[in-house]
Amino acid sequence: MSVSEFSLIERYFAAHRFQRSDVALGIGDDCALLLPPTGQQLATTVDTLVSGVHFFADADPEGVGHKALAVNLSDLAAMGATPAWATLALTLPQANEQWLAAFCRGMFALADRHGVQLIGGDTTHGPITVITLQAHGFVPPGWALRRDGAKPGDGLYVTGTPGDAGLALAAAFGKATVAASHENYIRARLERPEPRIAEGLALRGVASAAIDVSDGLAQDLGHILERSRVGARLEVERLPLSPALAASLDREAAVVTALTGGDDYELCFAVPPERISQLEGSVAKWSCRHTRIGVITAKPGLQLARANGSAFDLEQRGYEHFG
Amino acid sequence: MSVSEFSLIERYFAAHRFQRSDVALGIGDDCALLLPPTGQQLATTVDTLVSGVHFFADADPEGVGHKALAVNLSDLAAMGATPAWATLALTLPQANEQWLAAFCRGMFALADRHGVQLIGGDTTHGPITVITLQAHGFVPPGWALRRDGAKPGDGLYVTGTPGDAGLALAAAFGKATVAASHENYIRARLERPEPRIAEGLALRGVASAAIDVSDGLAQDLGHILERSRVGARLEVERLPLSPALAASLDREAAVVTALTGGDDYELCFAVPPERISQLEGSVAKWSCRHTRIGVITAKPGLQLARANGSAFDLEQRGYEHFG
The missing domain is CATH 3.90.650.10 (PurM-like C-terminal domain)
Structure with missing residues (x-):
């Protein structure tokens, strides 16, 4: 992909202007700058969807956008965490505007419903579509739902x-x-x-x-x-x-x-x-x-x-x- | 890859037991649980390396492991942030133990030198190797090195x-x-x-x-x-x-x-x-x-x-x- 194609892609993601008050700096610098709430633990998870493995190559891109975020929010849910921020690393064979627009619709519709802001990412060229999304949320210390707390009789x-x-x-x-x-x-x-x-x-x-x-x-x-x-x-x-x-x-x-x-x-x-x-x-x-x-x-x-x-x-x- | 191959891979990453005091829960649950320092901003960055695009398919895996982390730490450096945590999303065509061992050597050697703990990740099967690493660091409010502060005469x-x-x-x-x-x-x-x-x-x-x-x-x-x-x-x-x-x-x-x-x-x-x-x-x-x-x-x-x-x-x- 050319530099201008990359700019196009990045505009897609930066264009969605949902702004949380705990994001000091979002997409567009070397890092995002975030303000985690005092006295809360930060819960972090990452999941990858590979075309042809986790979704059909011809799957509805709106659904793919939804699912890429959903599987990460599901990990936050399983931890009892309140969702806050997400980053997106997207590897694409080409800059297909129609696909991207639909992908963004699906992802941002779910993000907006849960108050999640996309704070950064990386877009790269590759032979197949690979989507790695990372989600962050908050949970008060001691309240996280871990895997290791089950007791006989529960x-x-x-x-x-x-x-x-x-x-x-x-x-x-x-x-x-x-x-x-x-x-x-x-x-x-x-x-x-x-x-x-x-x-x-x-x-x-x-x-x-x-x-x-x-x-x-x-x-x-x-x-x-x-x-x-x-x-x-x-x-x-x-x-x-x-x-x-x-x-x-x-x-x-x-x-x-x-x-x-x-x-x-x-x-x-x-x-x-x-x-x-x-x-x-x-x-x-x-x-x-x-x-x-x-x-x-x-x-x-x-x-x-x-x-x-x-x-x-x-x-x-x-x-x-x-x- | 079979389930057992995945377990093998995950053991590689969990085996490296560097433990920061601000990690309440590392690899192995739905999310990692982190304790960001009070009064600091959290700096977050993500970068993807695709085999055949960002590194040669036959490149020394130790170097690939080093570079996957280095490019992210470089973003933290450019922001003036102190590195702390990383997550790794790894898509692989097969579970090649020799490749993985060398990749881990390169990544963990650099991580250890900068006090970075790998806190989570996702390993998936795909036709080519795609490495998405996300790094987190800390910077006091107002001290981050942004891109937008240069003035004529500087x-x-x-x-x-x-x-x-x-x-x-x-x-x-x-x-x-x-x-x-x-x-x-x-x-x-x-x-x-x-x-x-x-x-x-x-x-x-x-x-x-x-x-x-x-x-x-x-x-x-x-x-x-x-x-x-x-x-x-x-x-x-x-x-x-x-x-x-x-x-x-x-x-x-x-x-x-x-x-x-x-x-x-x-x-x-x-x-x-x-x-x-x-x-x-x-x-x-x-x-x-x-x-x-x-x-x-x-x-x-x-x-x-x-x-x-x-x-x-x-x-x-x-x-x-x-x-």
């Missing part, structure tokens, strides 16, 4: 309906058939995940541990169990399946998808028994459902149990990548 | 000897011949740029504007002039040429290379007349030379002048990408 919960994005991917690869009436819903769940920011904030002081589900519920829950040195018993019949998922796959396949499908960006969290009433008091304001799916155990490992007490064996059902 | 300076990295690139592409005695020097200047951190800190309260030279001295100085709404008169005979550059090219070509060669990561800065004695008092402790190359003018634009007063015309000398 209730195990998940937001929303996991497996929908996995179903959308399976449908895109011709491995599942979805009725036309469910198509828009599952595509939105894959392409426009809604970071559970309000829910993460509500879980401060309530959840003992939390993680966002990006690689599949079973695998991500595994990170909580490992870090907290505990196990969990997950009752597969309790898994909240969306009408789209329940209608598109048989019951067993739907459960496998809910357990292993990635890209959901729901929160999986643990709540100590004495704080469950606090949780139930807060959920009235949530924009998504929450479901108790099991309990944290002293016995290590993840047990997947049916209501009749028998084990649900994921690997027997053809899921290869688990564990 | 002296114009540069650190080190610009053009060496440009010469190394020209040699790599067969467009210049470098004597064997200078080869190691110019290769180090291209592959192992030394971020001018101490010099940036020394310029706090001294320089009125600063930038690091990544795209060529003339072009990067142009950013200071544009942002400060001033011009400059740069005396080309004053340009400090390294013995390697002076010996490898004729005088005119060497000057063009010093003005337009990228990847130097030297600092270009302006100093008001009343602070020049302060500058001269501080440079005894610098690890590199500094040279006055001209003066900031009220007349906009960059004038390149010979000692006899005639103009030095870059474009006449075959340089196409300038301006």
